[in-house]
Amino acid sequence: MKITIQRASEQVFEIPDAKYTVLEALRYIKINMDRTLTFNQGCRSGVCGSCACTVDGKEVLACKTFLQDNQKIEPLKNVEVIKDLVVSKDKIGQNIQKYKTTVIQNSQKMATLQDVKKIDVQSNCILCQSCYSSCPVFAVNKEFAGPYILSRVFRYANDIKESNQKEHIDSVQTNGVWDCTLCGNCTLVCPEHLDPKSDIQSLRNMSAVHGYMDPNFANMSFGGDMDFTGNQSGFGFNPNF
Amino acid sequence: MYDVLIIGSGVAGLSAAIEAKQNGANVLVVSKTAITACGSSQAQGGINFAIDSEDEVELHMKDTLKSSQGLGKKEHIEKLCKLSLDSLSWLDNMGVVFSKLEDGNFAQRRLGGSSKKRACYASDYTGLKIVHTLYDKAVSSGVEFLSEYMLLNMIVEDRCCYGATLLDIKTTTVKEILAKSTVLATGGYSGLFEGFTTNSYAVTGDGIAAAFRAGARLTNMEFVQFHPTALKEKNILLSESARAEGGYLLDAKGERFVDELQSRDVVARAVFEKLKEGDVYLDVRHLGSHKINELLPQEVAIASNFASIDITKEPIPINPAAHYSMGGIKIDEECKTNIKNLFACGECADALVHGANRLGGNSLLEGVVFGRIAGEISVKESHKNNSTISSQTKQFLSDSVFINGVFGFSNQIDFYEKRNFMGKIFYKNIGLFRTDLNMKAVLSQIRQWQKEFSFMGISDKGRVYNTNLVEFIEFGNMLELSEIVVVSAISRCESRGSHFRIDYPQSHESFEKISVASRVEGILAVDFGDVK
Numbered sequence: 001m002k003i004t005i006q007r008a009s010e011q012v013f014e015i016p017d018a019k020y021t022v023l024e025a026l027r028y029i030k031i032n033m034d035r036t037l038t039f040n041q042g043c044r045s046g047v048c049g050s051c052a053c054t055v056d057g058k059e060v061l062a063c064k065t066f067l068q069d070n071q072k073i074e075p076l077k078n079v080e081v082i083k084d085l086v087v088s089k090d091k092i093g094q095n096i097q098k099y100k101t102t103v104i105q106n107s108q109k110m111a112t113l114q115d116v117k118k119i120d121v122q123s124n125c126i127l128c129q130s131c132y133s134s135c136p137v138f139a140v141n142k143e144f145a146g147p148y149i150l151s152r153v154f155r156y157a158n159d160i161k162e163s164n165q166k167e168h169i170d171s172v173q174t175n176g177v178w179d180c181t182l183c184g185n186c187t188l189v190c191p192e193h194l195d196p197k198s199d200i201q202s203l204r205n206m207s208a209v210h211g212y213m214d215p216n217f218a219n220m221s222f223g224g225d226m227d228f229t230g231n232q233s234g235f236g237f238n239p240n241f
Numbered sequence: 242m243y244d245v246l247i248i249g250s251g252v253a254g255l256s257a258a259i260e261a262k263q264n265g266a267n268v269l270v271v272s273k274t275a276i277t278a279c280g281s282s283q284a285q286g287g288i289n290f291a292i293d294s295e296d297e298v299e300l301h302m303k304d305t306l307k308s309s310q311g312l313g314k315k316e317h318i319e320k321l322c323k324l325s326l327d328s329l330s331w332l333d334n335m336g337v338v339f340s341k342l343e344d345g346n347f348a349q350r351r352l353g354g355s356s357k358k359r360a361c362y363a364s365d366y367t368g369l370k371i372v373h374t375l376y377d378k379a380v381s382s383g384v385e386f387l388s389e390y391m392l393l394n395m396i397v398e399d400r401c402c403y404g405a406t407l408l409d410i411k412t413t414t415v416k417e418i419l420a421k422s423t424v425l426a427t428g429g430y431s432g433l434f435e436g437f438t439t440n441s442y443a444v445t446g447d448g449i450a451a452a453f454r455a456g457a458r459l460t461n462m463e464f465v466q467f468h469p470t471a472l473k474e475k476n477i478l479l480s481e482s483a484r485a486e487g488g489y490l491l492d493a494k495g496e497r498f499v500d501e502l503q504s505r506d507v508v509a510r511a512v513f514e515k516l517k518e519g520d521v522y523l524d525v526r527h528l529g530s531h532k533i534n535e536l537l538p539q540e541v542a543i544a545s546n547f548a549s550i551d552i553t554k555e556p557i558p559i560n561p562a563a564h565y566s567m568g569g570i571k572i573d574e575e576c577k578t579n580i581k582n583l584f585a586c587g588e589c590a591d592a593l594v595h596g597a598n599r600l601g602g603n604s605l606l607e608g609v610v611f612g613r614i615a616g617e618i619s620v621k622e623s624h625k626n627n628s629t630i631s632s633q634t635k636q637f638l639s640d641s642v643f644i645n646g647v648f649g650f651s652n653q654i655d656f657y658e659k660r661n662f663m664g665k666i667f668y669k670n671i672g673l674f675r676t677d678l679n680m681k682a683v684l685s686q687i688r689q690w691q692k693e694f695s696f697m698g699i700s701d702k703g704r705v706y707n708t709n710l711v712e713f714i715e716f717g718n719m720l721e722l723s724e725i726v727v728v729s730a731i732s733r734c735e736s737r738g739s740h741f742r743i744d745y746p747q748s749h750e751s752f753e754k755i756s757v758a759s760r761v762e763g764i765l766a767v768d769f770g771d772v773k
Binding site (some may be wrong): 020030031035036038039040041042043044045046047048049050061064065068082083087090092093096097100101102103106110111112115119120124125126127152156161162178239 | 247275276277278279282283330333334335336338339340341342343345363364366369370373374376377378380381386389411439440441442443475476477478502541542547648657661697700701703706707709710
């Protein structure tokens, strides 16, 4: 079977017919055909996030995706490619630091079963960056916080252990929740079945509770002098009104 | 110069980092892979906490001691169990999402070898959730991180450690990082069983090998735990939680053949024997799809993704696979090695708490408890440490020469082939059943490869993210450790825990001792010492 790999330039490899995962095929090529082929690998079981790449344009974990004939493997998009399928992970730590995704002030409350369920899936993120790769917002805004970090912010903002929800919400107002187009690509590609789109919507609701409004809305001009709320300043919705 | 340099970023390394930072040190964590791509992330089933009643600590100690089969050190086990409750609140306060019961208490399950339900869990992503929460906390606390830096050697002069030399994988340059205290938390050596292990490809024992080269002692290296249930041929871990929740092991005829919740060594050997008669299955169908989806989501996903099996409807074919290394760098109860200012914690260390067989749910606990101790003590010791060393150390210079030299190695012999072969002969001969004759054959093969090492080499001569080079250096470490594992196993002429000798099927009181490997004038020596 044929497999095309996007390296410095496109390269086609012909490998024996078999049932491979993408990662097994990459390993086959590296060990038997081309030792310079470079990719990351780790747990083989879909929890370390090392082997994310795209297959025919769709983000996947190579270890848990079966290869079909004539598919094309490329590195993730929206992240710096270091070599072949290896991309930079440097942004992850920077993002965690910038958005302070941790319990900032402990509420000393005990979580119930329901509290745990609210953030159970969100805390399964493996930081594989697939969602970043799928996100169209980066094409217009390189400073966008992006899906995984917003899900992570939501996970802590929504944690019963956190008594300083406001600081989390404050941190995602610029280049954050309002920049998302809610296209849902991130939700479709997440290998751990997180739903960043809905987390971002939840963060918007929380933002409203904390007195923020959608700046896109606020800046929108409808040519008239009045908006629905009776304010003169634009099409704004003030939840505290 | 850093106060504390931590090598490895799993549960042990991150716990050490947070603790060291909170004790006022400037801390750097380095990792060969991405920070959270560690072995701990793969731990699924649970983490033991003695929370239930007053006598629970005693019981936990008793179970751990029993499972260790005489090779666990009582004082260390006591520390592990007594500090477990404090570790739980430490993790809980940090925001680890542990599963709860309807009444708000922590959900617990019984893992093999335990006398009662003791393992807290976070669905079956326990390790993953702990690692990511610790990482978040560490970054926010100001711990510095360098990922994709591979440990080469410890910088040790006059039996005192001053940091480490590392390969910056992105640029293929050798760096030296100097520190007052250095903590190894680099994981185990199940990677020696490549192709027959549940562990990541990255688990090649780099830290243990580097420590040994620097003069550290290694103990109990012959003890490798096999997990009874890995997905057949793929060797992906199917958590013990499946059996803890009531899953059965079935033979080819569909009959149960072993008490599923005995300790892992016993169950793994029973499965291995049964495999001679045909496939062996893990069956959870009788638990009902609601319970399965609720409690075992990762097992559902693994069976479906990797074997196209719906575990609510079909049994899962399994085989045992190398899972955890009990042996490692000898440490005392303060995580000190026999080299000044060098500490170790987690799977790379042997804290003498697991002995001959680790109790399920104790590995994450050990990582947290001893990781935190390593963090605290390494800071304390760094204050006492006034010795200095100038940069461009001897180790740095020789490692730079070596790495450049590898690019000139002749590469007449293919190391990938040998690495693959090592996995096979290890699984067959150093696995669940061992004999003197077979192990000696493996040993001579390893020694042959050691001689041939400089005739191996790399064909990728690139200087950017050269994984061919990384895997070659890993193989060097594997050659070093495989010899130690085999010699330790040959020396222990008895059966105990995970170490089962067909030629010595009984345990002997005279071997109720720990094996200690060291290098004496260039020669590998394995002695036996008292557990006490």
